[in-house]
Amino acid sequence: MATTTKLTDAFKSHPVHVPVHKNLDFDSSQELPDSYAWVQPANLPLIADPDSNSDTVPLVDLSLPNAAHLVATACSTWGAFQVINHGIPSSLLDRIDSAANSLFSLPPDKKLKAARSPDGVTGYGILHISSFFPKRMWSEGFTIAGSPLDHFRQFWPNDYTKYCDMIEEYEREMKSLCKRLIWLALGELGITWEDVKWADLNGDFQGNHSVVQLNSYPVCPNPDRAMGLGVHSDTSLLTVVYQNNTKGLQVLREGNRWVTVEAVPDRLVVQVGDLLHIMTNGLYPAVLHQAVVNRTRKRQSVVYVFGPPESAEISPLKKLLGPTQPPLYPAITWSEYLGTKAKHFNDTLSFIRLPAPFIGQSDVNDNNSVIVE
Numbered sequence: 001m002a003t004t005t006k007l008t009d010a011f012k013s014h015p016v017h018v019p020v021h022k023n024l025d026f027d028s029s030q031e032l033p034d035s036y037a038w039v040q041p042a043n044l045p046l047i048a049d050p051d052s053n054s055d056t057v058p059l060v061d062l063s064l065p066n067a068a069h070l071v072a073t074a075c076s077t078w079g080a081f082q083v084i085n086h087g088i089p090s091s092l093l094d095r096i097d098s099a100a101n102s103l104f105s106l107p108p109d110k111k112l113k114a115a116r117s118p119d120g121v122t123g124y125g126i127l128h129i130s131s132f133f134p135k136r137m138w139s140e141g142f143t144i145a146g147s148p149l150d151h152f153r154q155f156w157p158n159d160y161t162k163y164c165d166m167i168e169e170y171e172r173e174m175k176s177l178c179k180r181l182i183w184l185a186l187g188e189l190g191i192t193w194e195d196v197k198w199a200d201l202n203g204d205f206q207g208n209h210s211v212v213q214l215n216s217y218p219v220c221p222n223p224d225r226a227m228g229l230g231v232h233s234d235t236s237l238l239t240v241v242y243q244n245n246t247k248g249l250q251v252l253r254e255g256n257r258w259v260t261v262e263a264v265p266d267r268l269v270v271q272v273g274d275l276l277h278i279m280t281n282g283l284y285p286a287v288l289h290q291a292v293v294n295r296t297r298k299r300q301s302v303v304y305v306f307g308p309p310e311s312a313e314i315s316p317l318k319k320l321l322g323p324t325q326p327p328l329y330p331a332i333t334w335s336e337y338l339g340t341k342a343k344h345f346n347d348t349l350s351f352i353r354l355p356a357p358f359i360g361q362s363d364v365n366d367n368n369s370v371i372v373e
Contacts, residue, residue: 025108026140026218036136038227050247050260050292057251057261057269061085062180071181072188079272079287080251082261083181088173090266093302096170097244099163100300103142103155104216114142114151121145127213129232132345138226138293144212171210171304178238178306179205181270185284186317195319196279198312209310209334213303217248220293228299229291233349235334235341236273236305243269246299252288260292263299274337274349275307278329281316286349307334328353 040046058074060067063085074081103111103124116123124142142151148167152160183193183203193203200206217228228248243249247263251271261269277286293299308314315331329352332340341348 026138030221032220032222032226036138037225038135038137040227041231044231044252045256045258050250050294055253055257055259057082057259059084059267062087068184068188071184075185075272075276075284078251078253079285080261080270080289082264082267082269084267086177086268088177088268092166092170092173093242093266095166096302097242097300099166100142100214100216100302103214104140104300106155110155111140114154116143121211122148123151127215127229129230129345132232133230135227137229138220138223139215139217139228139291141216142214144214167212170302171212174240174304175205175208175210175306177268178240178304179203181238182276185276186280189280189283189317190319191317195317198308205308207309209307211305211307213305215291215301215303217291217293217299217301219298220295223293223295226293227290228293229289231288231290232346233277233286233288234271234273234305235275235338236271236307237276237279238306239271239273240304240306241269241271241301242303243299243301246294246297248291248294248299249301250290250292252290258290273305273307274341275314275334277349278314278332279317281320281325281328283320288346310335326354326357328356330354 058070058078058081060070060074060081060083062083064070071081111124114124116125122143122145124140127137127139127141130137142148144167147164149160149164152163156163186196193199193201196203215229220226231252241249243261243263245263245265247260249261249263249269250258251261253259271287271289272284274286276284291299291301311333313331313333314337316327316329321327329349332352337348337352340352344351
């Protein structure tokens, strides 16, 4: 599927239709407005109490000699895991968390000076997936795709450069971590950089695209009826989440149940995205996840979305295919995939899936359940 569509154009092809200027002043709200009273999709379990489950998302220590095996196992069984000893300086995580807190603590009128236009990508506002849900989400965000210079000037006219420099440093560190994690995961499947056509010499990812998303989930007067972030999978190869000291991120586990990811300082949450799902022919499933809100504590997260170059064609890797393992998906670029997901949202992997030949054995579908062809 050849394309000349830019990645930013793919985002713009599905604008958010809720006017940004009508955003709620969360801090002054004493009751949950009806427009925020959440309705969970019928095919999903009810919103889970973040303190109710005992299951634990895998924790991987990247300093261990068997880290690659642990990463691959977590990718194949959960589609998500936490990492420690990841190499990202604690001071950088503290600084970006502090910057996010400073941004979201600004008065509403000042934040709206850097509002993202309905068809824009970078700026302050609600998340793009908001338009897929009948109710609004109890959250606000700031998206960075490219330079945040102009918007940061609106927020911090006297010292915006230090915030821009911090974002650049964060992106460099996160890109390095994502590169390391991807090769650990793929290496366990027998994949080398020569097998990935769009990887540069020695497996580098020059020309890759990424997005940084700052999220705020304010204290909510009725968290049992609200949702911070609706259920979805990411369009990325990998997504790395830093949540401060307040938990709220939940991943969908086998048995159709939600598991809350503990919020521990210096831990990073890694999630398999749709494009890595496609590359591994479904061996590493894209994880469905959501974020719940809190009655007494504000929660923040910093999300790094790591993807390939916009023109790179993503398809199941040939080494993973065979007579009984046919390709499940066609070749598709990130831009094309974003455009398709703008129409089909969480059904996109099922929509683009190739017709399965009769192979007389179990296969895995896009909802991670077993089917017989």
